[in-house]
Amino acid sequence: MTEERTDYGFPARAWAGIARRRPPGLDRVAWRSPLRGPWLTSVLGAVLLASIPVVILTGLLSYVAYGEQARPSDVGWLHLPMFDWPTDPSWLFRLTQGLHVGLGLVLVPVVLAKLWSVIPRLFAWPPARSAAQALERLTLLMLVGGLLFEIVTGVLNIQYDYVFGFSFYTAHYYGAWVFIVGFVSHVALKLPTMVRSLRTRSLREELRTRRADTRPERVAPDDGAGLVAADPAAPTMSRRGLLALVGGGSLLTFALTAGQTVGGPTRRLALLLPRGLDSGDGPLDFPVNKTAEAAAIVTASTGATWRLSLEGDGPTVTLDREQLLAMTQHTAVLPIACVEGWSTTQTWTGVRLRDLAAQVGIGEPTGAFVKSLQEQGAFKAADLNAGQVSHADALLALQVNGVDLSLDHGFPARIIVPAMPGVLNTKWVASIRFEGS
Ligand SMILES: Nc1nc2c(c(=O)[nH]1)N[C@H]1C(S)=C(S)[C@@H](COP(=O)(O)O)O[C@H]1N2
Numbered sequence: 001m002t003e004e005r006t007d008y009g010f011p012a013r014a015w016a017g018i019a020r021r022r023p024p025g026l027d028r029v030a031w032r033s034p035l036r037g038p039w040l041t042s043v044l045g046a047v048l049l050a051s052i053p054v055v056i057l058t059g060l061l062s063y064v065a066y067g068e069q070a071r072p073s074d075v076g077w078l079h080l081p082m083f084d085w086p087t088d089p090s091w092l093f094r095l096t097q098g099l100h101v102g103l104g105l106v107l108v109p110v111v112l113a114k115l116w117s118v119i120p121r122l123f124a125w126p127p128a129r130s131a132a133q134a135l136e137r138l139t140l141l142m143l144v145g146g147l148l149f150e151i152v153t154g155v156l157n158i159q160y161d162y163v164f165g166f167s168f169y170t171a172h173y174y175g176a177w178v179f180i181v182g183f184v185s186h187v188a189l190k191l192p193t194m195v196r197s198l199r200t201r202s203l204r205e206e207l208r209t210r211r212a213d214t215r216p217e218r219v220a221p222d223d224g225a226g227l228v229a230a231d232p233a234a235p236t237m238s239r240r241g242l243l244a245l246v247g248g249g250s251l252l253t254f255a256l257t258a259g260q261t262v263g264g265p266t267r268r269l270a271l272l273l274p275r276g277l278d279s280g281d282g283p284l285d286f287p288v289n290k291t292a293e294a295a296a297i298v299t300a301s302t303g304a305t306w307r308l309s310l311e312g313d314g315p316t317v318t319l320d321r322e323q324l325l326a327m328t329q330h331t332a333v334l335p336i337a338c339v340e341g342w343s344t345t346q347t348w349t350g351v352r353l354r355d356l357a358a359q360v361g362i363g364e365p366t367g368a369f370v371k372s373l374q375e376q377g378a379f380k381a382a383d384l385n386a387g388q389v390s391h392a393d394a395l396l397a398l399q400v401n402g403v404d405l406s407l408d409h410g411f412p413a414r415i416i417v418p419a420m421p422g423v424l425n426t427k428w429v430a431s432i433r434f435e436g437s
């Protein structure tokens with residue numbers, strides 16, 4: 001006699017045993033909120049479905065914008081097809097990165113509410129009833145695990161809290177792919193349910209319903225996906241109240257973040273931006289990513305003995321700051337947009353990079369490698385692409401807002417190029433090697 005088997009291939013009797021042996025405590029957890037149900041989950045899901053692709057796309061664009069060199073490690077076959085990051089419009093990276101960080105933060109309350117809305121499913125026992133369901137739950141693990149990992153690493157990064165012993169960049173990138181696989185599978189599996197569930201109630205009606213009139217969702221016994229409480233408690237808030245709470249949470253997050261990009265007095269509100277608020281006097285008062293002290297830049301090396309060395313076709317040319325100031329100066333209003341989400345637009349003056357390339361016999365630069373005086377740390381060098389070296393507003397800045405750069409902003413000279421990620425705008429430049437002809 002052959003024993004009956006489940007889809008897992010387990011003997012049915014053994015599986016029935018596992019199913020019966022619910023871990024202690026699980027059945028005592030009673031999820032009784034009368035608000036939970038497929039409609040509520042679907043409303044939150046629809047918001048995330050509309051917005052998360054923007055966060056994913058802008059995140060992947062950030063990877064492209066960084067270019068090859070800024071990456072601390074090789075990501076193997078997850079490498080994306082690359083294109084040269086453009087220089088126009090100059091606010092491009094400010095927009096894409098601001099959206100990535102800003103929208104990512106604003107969605108946190110929505111994500112938490114959605115997790116709350118499906119939590120009974122987390123405690124479902126047995127964990128899966130068929131092979132298909134086991135696979136679905138694996139994609140859920142990638143979805144939820146990946147998302148929480150991205151939120152935690154992302155938030156720690158903008159807090160400058162590199163508590164983890166691995167590269168933020170690599171971890172956030174790998175985590176993103178785990179999440180993307182989970183997200184795409186989840187949408188593919190659940191989209192029909194979401195659409196169906198959204199039709200079961202009217203949002204407008206729901207926004208008019210008071211707590212006293214709030215009733216559990218009515219669903220077919222096999223269609224509630226275990227979300228609707230079997231024994232619902234009396235409502236402590238309406239669905240309207242819950243949506244307002246989530247929306248309010250998102251608005252508050254927005255208010256505490258937007259200042260980091262809007263700037264001016266609103267920057268004081270940007271509590272999620274722990275950059276020092278006092279970063280210099282008057283024209284120099286805009287955020288400093290890393291101070292000269294933190295980068296171990298010694299004042300001696302930036303003083304009168306400082307020389308810029310230029311390499312290209314032929315012998316190396318060295319220039320001091322006076323000689324650079326004697327060259328044609330160009331002024332451009334350009335943003336610094338940091339990967340951490342903050343940005344600021346300032347008026348920079350200095351020598352065009354293409355004029356410097358001409359000094360070493362390169363009439364048509366196709367790239368440049370910039371090195372800083374900085375000896376340690378991650379951002380001490382950068383590779384610029386052809387567009388970035390040859391743009392008319394691509395500068396080796398000597399001044400900002402009409403005054404000499406401060407040491408913290410990169411004195412004696414720093415790179416500033418339109419639409420380039422903040423990190424590549426090297427401060428305390430020591431040398432530039434131009435490629436081209
Ligand atoms: N040498 C060097 N250049 C650097 C950095 C650095 O740490 N070292 N930080 C970069 C980063 S991440 C940003 S966002 C900008 C910030 O410029 P700011 O401090 O003048 O605002 O400088 C870039 N240039």
Ligand SMILES: [Mo]
Nearest residue numbers: 338339422423
């Ligand atoms: Mo940055």
